[in-house]
Amino acid sequence: MPDSLDFRALFDRSPNPYMVLDRGLRYVWANAAYLRVTASRLEDLLGRSLFEVFPHDPEDPSNRSARELRESLERVLSGRVPDTLALIPYRVPRETATGPVLEERYWSATHTPILDERGEVAFILQHTVDVTEVQRLQQAMSAAEARRGSVSSAEQVQAGLLGRAQAVQEANRTLDAERRHLRRLFKQAPGFMCFLRGAQHVFELANDAYSQLIGHRPVLGRPVRQALPEIEGQGFFELLDKVFATGEPFVGRNLPVFLQRKPGAPLEEVFIDLVYQPIIEPDGSISGIFVQGHDITAQKRAQDELRRYREHLEELVRERTRALEESEAERRQAQAELHHAQKMEAVGQLTGGVAHDFNNLLQIIGGNLQLLQRDLAGSEQAERRLQSAIGAVDRGARLASHLLAFARRQPLEPRVIHLGRLVRGMDELLRRALGEDIEVETTIGGGLWNTFADPNQLENVVLNLAINARDAMQGAGKLTIEADNAELDAHHAQLHPDVTPGQYVRLSITDTGCGMPPEVLERVFEPFFTTKPEGRGTGLGLSMVYGFVQQTGGHIKIYSEVGRGTTIQIHFPRSLQVEEPHTELDTGPIEGGTETILVVEDDAGVRTTVVEMLLELGYRVLKASDGQSALAILQSGLPIDLLFTDVVMPGPVRSTEVARQARALLPDIEVLFTSGYTEDVIVHGGRLDSGVSLLSKPYRREELARKVRAMLRQRQQRLAAKPAEGSEAGRTPESTKKEPLRILLVEDDEAIRSSASELLEELGHGVRATSSAEEALVELGAESFDVLFTDVNLPGGSGVELAREAVRQRPRLRVIIASGYGSAALSEEGGLKGAVVLPKPYDLSRLGRALEQVMAQA
Known part of the structure; x- marks a missing residue:
């Protein structure tokens, strides 16, 4: 075989x-x-x-x-x-x-x-x-019937068989159409479906939704354990075996299953609702299992996200309402919290709106009182009354400062500090403030980190908390001040929504005083809330501490028990930078000078007071009531050594714009801002912008004199260092060789055009002079230039519009605008950012500086 x-x-x-x-x-x-x-x-x-x-x-x-x-x-x-x-x-x-x-x-x-x-x-x-012969027999049968039977019985049987075969084929066509229709329905059904045959659960049918669920892999003709091996151990194979063995259907809701939808990819978790329905034959045997279900992953994840969000909100609500009275209903608790937040926000807005005018009034009163001291010298009674009035001004200034601190709108000047050194440096001050009957113990942890905060405001916080502790101990007890490192983790942050996880420097102040009951503890940070007798407290001390800590990015918490004392813990964010050296304040005698100071102040009373103060100090003083007037003075060519300007001024020109153009026209000028309320003009994130000097209102004559003298002294040192720097480099600005520039000069006045051309050529540059914007545009199209030097007013048009069109055509072109009055070319809205305004009249030196400035910006 x-x-x-x-x-x-x-x-x-x-x-x-x-x-x-x-x-x-x-x-x-x-x-x-x-x-x-x-x-x-x-x-x-x-x-x-x-x-x-x-x-x-x-x-x-x-x-x-x-x-x-x-x-x-x-x-x-x-x-x-x-x-x-x-x-x-x-x-x-x-x-x-x-x-x-x-x-x-x-x-x-x-x-x-x-x-x-x-x-x-x-x-x-x-x-x-x-089967041609059988078909012919049928045809013969049909003919015989027509002749009433003339064929054999065998022929009749064969013809009958062929007729039945044709009938079966027609029935099959009908069934096939129905089968195709059912297959289309099965294939396009929105839920996933498949049929598993036999005890091995071999895939016989699977629709598109099922293919999409498992990742479009071939499964037909394969057992389920071979087609979906990653499901092993997830319980589904055992469920199929049980349904096939018992004949009982299985219904599953929200079932997780891990599938490998792409070859080599990690398993993906999906959630499904499904039914395993056994297919029972007429003899009672089970031929297979019909699987039908829906992919509910997106719905499940949305529900889980909603649940997590709801749980998070519930946790926040529990945390924020835990300190309220337990007897109050949840609705009243939410209303009270909302009312509290609205009240604090309203106080903050009120503070911002009132602080500027309030400090201006204090400045006028305080300044005039200090000027009166000279006129009333020798009268003991008058001097005593003046000192009383000046003290009231100081108290008003502190009140405004506390309001700004609570509203988190005070201008901070933070720097990197070592909290331990700051606290130890306050030992003598604290002992004098607390008295001999209060024991002070200071503990500084080893390896203490640095932090970033305003040291002056931080000293005020420590002193304020120490005095509160003294009052709580009624003048006798123990005050413990500790500084150490701390890490606040995510769990702590979840319990305290205002906390960010990370590394902090912790300051703890503990007293042995009377402590606070829960109803007081709940309101301790509210503005104007105090338990002290009338006249002994404003209720702004702890509010100021709270606002400062929040503005510094820290976190404050109070722990107190009646009869056992109080502990206040403050966490300041850690700084990885090196501690900055501390500059001692100038406390020597008041000095004046002969420099020129431009005072810009919209309030006539304040302006008059500060001008008189500066004149008494020997300075030459120019004054302006708004930004436009100040720019006119700056552009006049007068030598000015220091610009002293209020932050908030009326009119279209802001104080920061005046300062910017002052530095552009006079690079060596000093700029000093003053304000009772800075808002966000020169303060961002609660901190003064880099390089900004501020004298907060109200200020004393001594504070003004020392601040102005210090800034002018810095200017003198800077100017004195310039020649030395030039000689060390082996060259001076005049000896520096500069590359000649190609300059297009546009000036309609023939005399000015001729003199400007000569000055530019004297500086070593090439000049092409035109008298109109039309001629200038023709020249720009024909040749390449480095600088466009145009008058602001031209025949039939504007030099500013010419400059805009020129820069649009040649983006690298630099622009100088000669002007007798305006500065519109420098505004960002004008579309000429980087252009330089050269005030008329100008000389060779100013023209040279303008060219250096405009090319330096390139």
């Missing part, structure tokens, strides 16, 4: 016709029986389409037989299952003595798919049976 069969030889010897088509319905192979019944040669068939070789009857417009044959083959391709045509008429060649002739034959055909490794149809095997 041979070891193997030659299947090709076997098919060739078969009396039944067989042929094989590829996916394109092209001949791949045909056996001898097929070639014989179709009167064909194999070499004429291979590679050609079935419908090209046998197009059926071209005279039949519907070509029904060819259409039915094609539909059967397409069903095999799409469904990957066999398909049968019980009866199909088809015209094929037949060999005769005179050669091949086309003859109508009747066939019964079976089409079987041959699948590749991926489960796709690679080839189609066709097996046909020629």
Whole structure:
């Protein structure tokens, strides 16, 4: 017996016709029986389409037989299952003595798919049976019936069989249409569905939604354990086994499953609702399991996010309302918290609106009182009354300062400090403030970190808290001050919403006083709340501490128990920078000078007072009531050594713009701001902008004198250092060789145009002079220039508009605008950012500085 069969030889010897088509319905192979019944040669068939070789009857417009044959083959391709045509008429060649002739034959055909490794149809095997004779018997039967029976019983039986075969084929067509409709519904169903056959749960059907769920991998024909190996251990295989064994369905809700949707990718967690429904046959056996469900991952995650958000909100509400009275209802607690926040915000807004005018009034009163001291010298009673009035001004200034601190709008000047050194430096001050009957113990932790805070305000905080502790201890007890390092973790931050996790320097101040009951502790940071007798406290001390700590980015917490004392813990953020050296305040005698100071102040009373103070100190004083007047003075060419300007001024020109243009026109000028309320003009994030000097209102004559003298002394030192720097470099500004520039000069006045050209050429630059904007634009189109030097007023137009158009055409072009009054070319709204205004009249030196300035900005 041979070891193997030659299947090709076997098919060739078969009396039944067989042929094989590829996916394109092209001949791949045909056996001898097929070639014989179709009167064909194999070499004429291979590679050609079935419908090209046998197009059926071209005279039949519907070509029904060819259409039915094609539909059967397409069903095999799409469904990957066999398909049968019980009866199909088809015209094929037949060999005769005179050669091949086309003859109508009747066939019964079976089409079987041959699948590749991926489960796709690679080839189609066709097996046909020629039933022409049976069909003719049926036709004879029909004729016999017409003649009332003249055929044999055998012929009648065969004809009956053929009729039943045709009826079966028509029924199959109807069933096939219904089957295709159901498949479409199954395939396009929004929920995922599949059918698992047998105890191994082999995938027989799966719709698009199921394919999308598992990542579009091939599963048909494979057991579930092989098709979805990553589900092993998640309990689903065991559920399928139980349903198949018991016949009881399983319904699952919100089930998590981990799937590998892409090859090599990590597992993804999805959530599903599903039903395992056993398919029970008529004999009671279970043939498989129908799986149906929905992917609810997006819905589950949305629900989880909503739950987490709700839990987070509930935790915040619990934390924020825990300190309120337990007997109050939740609604009243929320209302009280809202009312408290609105009250604090209202006080902050009121503070910002009133502080400027209030401090201006204090400045006028205090300044005039100090000026009166000179006139009333020698009268002891008058001097005593003056000192009393000046003391009241100081108290008013402190009150305004406390309000600003509470509102977190005071201008801080933070620097890197070592908290331990600051506290130890206050030992003597604290002992004097607390008295001999209070023991002070200071403990500084080893390796204490640096922090970033305003040292003056921090000293006020420590002193304020120490005095509060003294009052709580009624003048006798122990005050403990500790400084150490602390880390606040995420858990602590969750319990305290105003805390950011990280490293902090902790300051703890503990007293042995009377302590505070819960109802007092809840309101301790509220402004104007105090338990002290009338006249002994403003209720702003702890509010000021709270505002300063919050503005510094820290966190404050009070722990207190009646009869046992109070501990206040303040956390300041850690700084990784090195501690900055402390500059001692100038406490020497008041000095004046002879320099020129420009005072810009919109309040006439304040302006008069400060001008008189500066004149008494020997300075030359110029004054302006708004920014526009100040710019006019700056552009006049007068030498000015210091600009002293209020921060908040009326009019379109802000104080910061005056300062910027002052430095542009006079690079060595000093700028000193003053204000009772800075808002966010020169203060951002509660801190003064870098390089900004501020003298807060109200200020004393001594404070003004020392601040002005210190800034002018810095200016003198800076000017004195310039020649030395030039000599060390081996050159002076005059000896520095500069590259010549190509300058386009636009000036309609012939005399000015001629003199400006000579000055520019004297500076070593090349000049092309024109008298109008039109001529200038022509020159710009023809040649390249480094600088456009134009008058602000031109015939029929504006030099500013010319400059805008020139810069639009040549973005690298630099612009100088000669002006007798305006500064519009420097405004950002004008679209000429970086342009320089040169006030008229100008000389060679000023023209040279303007060129240096405009080219330096390049």
